[in-house]
Amino acid sequence: MVKKHLDSLYADGTKGEVFTHLMELISSKENTRMIYRTTKGNTESSTVGVDKRTVQDLAKLSEERYAALIQK
Structure with a gap:
């Protein structure tokens, strides 16, 4: 549903x-x-973000914790 909405936007x-x-949409x-x-699902990336975390670090988080980080 979100992807269709983003495609429409x-x-x-x-x-x-x-x-x-x-x-509001982003968060x-x-x-x-x-x-x-x-x-x-992006297991190939090894780029470190501004918070010094990699995709592999973020993948270890629960969906709820990850969502909280994004919304923050």
């Missing part, structure tokens, strides 16, 4: 649509869960 953006309240629980699943 992307399509509207390519047509020049202007959006507001994007932080929604549904979106953070999708980000978590995508990150956890």
Whole structure:
């Protein structure tokens, strides 16, 4: 559901649509869960983030803890 919504937003953006309240979408629980699943599945990446964590470090977190970090 979130992916379809994001795809729709992307399509509207390519047509020049202007959006507001994007932080609500970015930090929604549904979106953070999708980000978590995508990150956890990205086992090839070894890039360290600004918080000094790798994808492998984040994959060890529970979905709830990961969502809390994203929303923070």
